[in-house]
Amino acid sequence: MTPAARVIVLSGVCGAGKSAVGAAVADRLGVPFIDADDLHPAANKAKMARGLPLDDADRSPWLDAVAGAAAAGASVVACSALRRRYRERLLEGVPNAFFVELDVSRAELERRVRQRSHEFMSPDLLDSQLATLQPLASDEPGLRVAADDPLTDVVRAVLDQLQAHERGEHSSGR
Template sequence: MRVPPVIVVMGVSGAGKSTFGAALAASLGRAFLDADDLHPAENKAKMAAGIPLDDADRAPWLAAVSAAAREAAPVVVACSALKRAYREAILSDAPGACFVELVVPRAELKRRLAQRTHEFMSPALLDSQLATLEPLGADEPGLRFDDSTADGPALAADRAVRALREAVAASTPCFTV
């Protein structure tokens, strides 16, 4: 059973979108695209200063992400896609996309962020990201995935591939794994 041509791995900073997304792309034999690479310099500077992006900041970035995803399909994209409206913007440009929301407890997110350095994503922005996050709705295409990576990203990606194939086979729009 085939999976959608565009899979967007979504979640807040520290959820593991890039690590998990790259493993998922490898598991599927697809290209991987990190949406962070598409942020304009103004967005990066704002976030590096600890200032959360607003919808106006995100709109052109989301347009670039969805256009790049559509052009690169089949692809796995790491993109926060925190709000339903952001996911709808991606879907309008990349119809048939599917989302994999990485669900990670706040304490684990804080631990991960404390251990890494990022070009522009300040750990101070975690609270604003959590406040902005609208979990994937039951009527949205995709799945909510418990990213307990104790088994490692490759095994977690294999679990996600199986879950996505089952969802496609059952025509289930969204569920939790």
């Protein structure tokens, strides 16, 4: 299966670059891009805008909406998918999902979230996201990519590692 034939989920905490990398990867693969942030219900957005982290009850319907949007066919999805159980829930709706966790140093994450303006993701939520994060495990469908570098370098690394994975080569990203 080529990378373009599956659903690729760019995961990670706020500031990891999911949206920017995801849009660029989708463009390079010629598939639709889905930003899971667009699928949050208004109540989730309001909660995060107040600097309050989401809980599992908040995330469940959102994850179902993300899976529903992605189940239509090959695409690239930007979705935090911070915990293993969230990734498993996505896999229930999208069995061919393949996760690419963007691994960014804390210092770079802090720099990015302080420099950007986001509709509802407060920089104050970085600590809760890092506390929630369960890195992708070796038995999950996916790989990790170091993502501290400039966008073009990260996109190239993601595409290279996806291609290496498809050829059955071991990736240096995990």
